[in-house]
Amino acid sequence: MDDALRIDDLVKEYPIGSGRRRSIVRAVDGVSLRVRRGETLALVGESGSGKTTTALCALALERPTSGEVWIDGREVTGMSPKELRSLRRQAQYIFQDPFASLNPRMSVREIVREPLDIHRVGDSAGRDARVAELLGLVGLAGDAAARSPHQFSGGQRQRIGIARALALSPGLLVCDEPVSALDVSVQAQVINLLMDLQDEHDLAYLFIAHDLAVVRQIAHRVAVMYLGRIVEEGAADEICAKPRHPYTVALMSAAPARPGRGVHRERIVLTGDPPSPIDPPSGCAFHTRCWKAADTCRTVRPPLIELDPGHAVACHFPVRRDTELG
Amino acid sequence: MDQLVVSDLVVEFARAGHRVPVVRGVSFTLERGRRVAVVGESGSGKSVTALAVTRLLPPTASIRSGSISLDGSDLLGLPERSMEDIRGGRVAMVFQDALTALDPLFTIEQQIQAVLDRHAPRASRQARHDECLELMRAVGISDPERRLRAYPHELSGGMRQRALIATALAGDPEVLIADEPTTALDVTVQAQIVDLLRRLSDERGMAVILITHDLGVVADFADRVVVMYAGRIVEDAPADELFESPAHPYSAALLDSLPSLDGPRMRRLPSIGGAPPDPAALPAGCSFAPRCARATGECDSEPVLVTIGARRVACHHAGTA
Numbered sequence: 001m002d003d004a005l006r007i008d009d010l011v012k013e014y015p016i017g018s019g020r021r022r023s024i025v026r027a028v029d030g031v032s033l034r035v036r037r038g039e040t041l042a043l044v045g046e047s048g049s050g051k052t053t054t055a056l057c058a059l060a061l062e063r064p065t066s067g068e069v070w071i072d073g074r075e076v077t078g079m080s081p082k083e084l085r086s087l088r089r090q091a092q093y094i095f096q097d098p099f100a101s102l103n104p105r106m107s108v109r110e111i112v113r114e115p116l117d118i119h120r121v122g123d124s125a126g127r128d129a130r131v132a133e134l135l136g137l138v139g140l141a142g143d144a145a146a147r148s149p150h151q152f153s154g155g156q157r158q159r160i161g162i163a164r165a166l167a168l169s170p171g172l173l174v175c176d177e178p179v180s181a182l183d184v185s186v187q188a189q190v191i192n193l194l195m196d197l198q199d200e201h202d203l204a205y206l207f208i209a210h211d212l213a214v215v216r217q218i219a220h221r222v223a224v225m226y227l228g229r230i231v232e233e234g235a236a237d238e239i240c241a242k243p244r245h246p247y248t249v250a251l252m253s254a255a256p257a258r259p260g261r262g263v264h265r266e267r268i269v270l271t272g273d274p275p276s277p278i279d280p281p282s283g284c285a286f287h288t289r290c291w292k293a294a295d296t297c298r299t300v301r302p303p304l305i306e307l308d309p310g311h312a313v314a315c316h317f318p319v320r321r322d323t324e325l326g
Numbered sequence: 327m328d329q330l331v332v333s334d335l336v337v338e339f340a341r342a343g344h345r346v347p348v349v350r351g352v353s354f355t356l357e358r359g360r361r362v363a364v365v366g367e368s369g370s371g372k373s374v375t376a377l378a379v380t381r382l383l384p385p386t387a388s389i390r391s392g393s394i395s396l397d398g399s400d401l402l403g404l405p406e407r408s409m410e411d412i413r414g415g416r417v418a419m420v421f422q423d424a425l426t427a428l429d430p431l432f433t434i435e436q437q438i439q440a441v442l443d444r445h446a447p448r449a450s451r452q453a454r455h456d457e458c459l460e461l462m463r464a465v466g467i468s469d470p471e472r473r474l475r476a477y478p479h480e481l482s483g484g485m486r487q488r489a490l491i492a493t494a495l496a497g498d499p500e501v502l503i504a505d506e507p508t509t510a511l512d513v514t515v516q517a518q519i520v521d522l523l524r525r526l527s528d529e530r531g532m533a534v535i536l537i538t539h540d541l542g543v544v545a546d547f548a549d550r551v552v553v554m555y556a557g558r559i560v561e562d563a564p565a566d567e568l569f570e571s572p573a574h575p576y577s578a579a580l581l582d583s584l585p586s587l588d589g590p591r592m593r594r595l596p597s598i599g600g601a602p603p604d605p606a607a608l609p610a611g612c613s614f615a616p617r618c619a620r621a622t623g624e625c626d627s628e629p630v631l632v633t634i635g636a637r638r639v640a641c642h643h644a645g646t647a
């Protein structure tokens with residue numbers, strides 16, 4: 001059992017509207033993925049692509065409509081509240097907004113200690129010692145414990161959130177856009193911290209992001225989502241160097257990356273907005289914005305097929321990097 | 327020719343009985359029809375500078391000194407009535423969050439019409455409607471007849487930002503100030519909006535000030551980049567020169583900390599230690615010195631912005647790399 005997290009054919013539907021206008025939106029539509037111990041899988045996509053819903057289902061914070069979720073070899077769906085509580089020791093969540101995710105009325109010590117209190121880990125002195133250790137681990141000074149969250153900058157608050165998530169020594173962290181609310185100069189610090197922690201503690205990360213340049217830095221593998229489905233999956237270097245799905249190609253070309261260095265990237269500007277999951281397009285959901293779309297794409301949904309070992313793409317006409325787009 | 331001239335601007339905020347300087351002596355010029363990006367992190371003073379130009383500062387802020395002039399006429403001395411003619415007319419703004427910038431109770435057409443009424447009154451109803459249609463087409467909104475009748479919440483994020491740009495264009499501005507116009511949008515839509523702003527600037531000869539924290543957005547857009555840190559300009563350079571060889575250590579560090587999509591991947595991203603300073607407790611001397619790898623004893627004194635070739639830099643070590 002090397003999988004920290006395994007998701008099989010996950011579907012999550014939400015009811016919307018009421019009475020006659022009642023209908024169903026399928027936020028996640030058959031997603032399968034696995035994150036091995038010590039590995040980072042990045043889940044990439046735009047708003048509405050279902051990446052956060054997938055993450056919430058992964059940690060049993062949402063109940064899947066169908067499909068299975070395994071953490072550390074244990075089936076999560078259908079767990080009793082007591083079992084779920086013990087699951088929390090294995091898997092924790094780091095939130096996007098370090099301003100909203102820390103209780104302003106608690107001290108940093110109380111925030112980081114809370115998981116230890118809930119799970120009754122050690123005695124009081126032992127918990128305080130653990131808090132001091134955790135704060136050191138994420139690069140905060142010892143006197144931080146007595147202060148409250150508002151006295152810290154965004155980057156420091158994110159470190160507090162990371163310390164809290166690490167309190168119970170979990171094997172899996174779900175990081176939901178952990179750096180996108182931070183200033184550019186601070187983003188790099190937090191990315192480096194997450195990478196160091198992974199090396200030291202053999203952590204597995206499910207890393208949710210929309211920024212492919214950040215993903216390339218931190219992830220081993222990448223799964224690209226579009227409207228509730230994975231459209232491309234593979235090794236991070238491979239996806240960034242040779243994206244095969246037109247959507248990934250467009251996402252890469254739109255990604256803000258360091259200009260002025262390296263090869264000039266071909267810019268593809270997609271027309272239109274991401275379609276609504278309430279009324280998804282027929283066939284391939286991306287066909288409405290795709291420059292390669294043909295008749296087949298409007299009617300037949302392409303399955304996710306492994307084109308090269310470890311590199312799967314859901315497209316009828318995958319981009320060939322040797323002849324297209326230089 | 328310089329159209330907008332900002333000299334020695336100082337803006338302070340009242341906070342807990344103290345005056346906190348957030349813009350500390352900013353000077354820059356904008357030539358007619360050119361595109362300037364103002365880049366900085368939160369608290370750098372970039373948005374406050376823009377709000378000062380349009381005199382839309384919140385009540386807790388005040389302009390302590392400095393001058394802002396448009397085509398030679400002083401904006402800070404104008405009575406509010408005359409400023410209202412300029413704001414939304416010759417100088418228009420686009421904000422980050424189109425959902426809050428647009429009024430939820432009025433249709434897109436009503437909101438564009440309101441600007442037309444104020445700044446470009448047209449005789450007939452039909453002429454004004456045609457103008458609305460044309461503006462919607464100019465910002466690339468398909469099916470403009472239908473979209474004009476829509477309320478903001480009925481449009482997608484990208485469409486709302488386009489509609490907001492259409493209202494800004496209604497006064498036929500000479501200068502457009504766009505404050506983080508792409509930050510709330512998905513990446514593929516961000517690229518569309520930046521392209522749109524560049525095209526509009528070219529077609530209309532409209533100068534644009536783009537305020538952003540995102541250097542990646544700037545590269546494809548700006549002629550010149552102004553980098554701000556802790557309320558001051560630390561570097562002002564032609565865009566290609568800045569990206570090729572940043573002169574200020576902060577500009578360089580900011581560029582280095584951007585992860586790249588091509589080229590070799592580093593095990594660790596170069597990062598800047600610490601965080602931007604609190605404007606109420608600025609370090610003495612160069613504000614960036616506590617985070618700067620090149621800081622020396624000299625940096626205890628505040629460096630002045632000096633012109634080197636086509637750029638301006640405020641660093642004791644600039645040009646000594």
